[in-house]
Amino acid sequence: xxxxxxxxxxxxxxxxxxxxxxxxxxxxxxxxxxxxxxxxxxxxxxxxxxxxxxxxxxxxxxxxxxxxxxxxxxxxxxxxxxxxxxxxxxxxxxxxxxxxxxxxxxxxxxxxxxxxxxxxx
Amino acid sequence: xxxxxxxxxxxxxxxxxxxxxxxxxxxxxxxxxxxxxxxxxxxxxxxxxxxxxxxxxxxxxxxxxxxxxxxxxxxxxxxxxxxxxxxxxxxxxxxxxxxxxxxxxxxxxxxxxxxxxxxxxxxxxxxxxxxxxx
Numbered sequence: 001x002x003x004x005x006x007x008x009x010x011x012x013x014x015x016x017x018x019x020x021x022x023x024x025x026x027x028x029x030x031x032x033x034x035x036x037x038x039x040x041x042x043x044x045x046x047x048x049x050x051x052x053x054x055x056x057x058x059x060x061x062x063x064x065x066x067x068x069x070x071x072x073x074x075x076x077x078x079x080x081x082x083x084x085x086x087x088x089x090x091x092x093x094x095x096x097x098x099x100x101x102x103x104x105x106x107x108x109x110x111x112x113x114x115x116x117x118x119x120x121x
Numbered sequence: 122x123x124x125x126x127x128x129x130x131x132x133x134x135x136x137x138x139x140x141x142x143x144x145x146x147x148x149x150x151x152x153x154x155x156x157x158x159x160x161x162x163x164x165x166x167x168x169x170x171x172x173x174x175x176x177x178x179x180x181x182x183x184x185x186x187x188x189x190x191x192x193x194x195x196x197x198x199x200x201x202x203x204x205x206x207x208x209x210x211x212x213x214x215x216x217x218x219x220x221x222x223x224x225x226x227x228x229x230x231x232x233x234x235x236x237x238x239x240x241x242x243x244x245x246x247x248x249x250x251x252x253x254x255x
Contacts, residue, residue: 066153070145077141085134093130100134 002051006113009044010106016041017102023095030086030094038098041105042079049076062116071112078104124182124190124246132242135235136176142228143169143220158215164204165219171196175239182246191243198236201225205233 016037023030052072055061062068082101086094125133147165155162171193178190205224208215218227225232 066149067146070149074141074145078138081137082134085130085137089126089130091127093127096128096131097134100131100138104138 002048003113005044005048005051006109009041009048009109012037012041012044013102013105013109015102017099017106020095020098020102024092024099027092028095029090029092030098034086034095034098035083038079038083038101041102042076045076045079045105049073062118064115064118068112068115071108071115075105075108075112078108124187124243125180126182129179129182129242129246132238133176133180135231136172136179136239139220139228139232139235140169140172140176143172146220161215161219164200164221168197168200168220171200175236179239179242187243187247190239194236194239194243197232198240201232201236 016034019037020030020034023034049072053069056065056069078101082097086097086101088094089097123129143165147162147169150158150162150165175190175193175197178186178193182190201221201224204215204219204221208219208222215222220228220232224230
């Protein structure tokens with residue numbers, strides 16, 4: 001797994017989660033910066049998916065290949081789903097959805113790192 | 122009051138994440154090593170199906186959906202309590218973790234909190250229809 005990229009993804013996801021929390025606490029709906037942030041995270045995840053699949057195909061993958069690929073592709077659903085579901089709500093609970101999406105991406109990326117290094121089944 | 126709006130939107134988002142997590146996990150377990158622990162993996166699949174059902178029912182929030190959501194949340198609560206207890210008492214029957222193992226400790230105990238939050242939310246939104254909104 002590409003660790004610098006994973007680190008960037010975790011940081012970006014936590015930043016967007018923090019920005020969502022800020023808006024939720026200030027009772028503001030989602031704005032364009034939330035969407036832009038999610039778009040950046042999704043682009044990073046796509047890059048990670050491509051790199052990860054190439055590595056797995058090149059026999060560099062972890063023992064738990066299926067689980068790893070599941071995470072690699074499943075995580076791609078989170079930012080678009082979060083953006084769509086959050087946009088439907090024009091209240092503080094829109095950005096609250098973004099907080100969940102950001103945290104989910106961060107946690108899943110940490111799990112992927114663990115699966116890659118074999119510290120977790 | 123609709124169950125998918127306001128704070129309910131957050132609840133549905135968390136449910137969605139768990140539907141994805143449980144569904145992907147069950148799919149991988151059943152596809153790659155079903156023979157090792159068929160009971161645990163079938164329970165994983167059941168848990169995933171219940172999460173998907175709860176997510177969709179809470180998001181839609183009609184009268185029928187509300188009943189389905191109550192049922193799904195109740196099954197979840199029963200599941201996490203029963204499977205949690207069994208997984209601790211008879212670890213050999215559950216050689217691999219499911220979302221409900223150890224009361225959901227592998228997922229920060231969110232699986233234990235989520236059905237309770239869902240039922241409380243359904244109850245509150247159900248009563249709000251007859252009162253002036255807070």
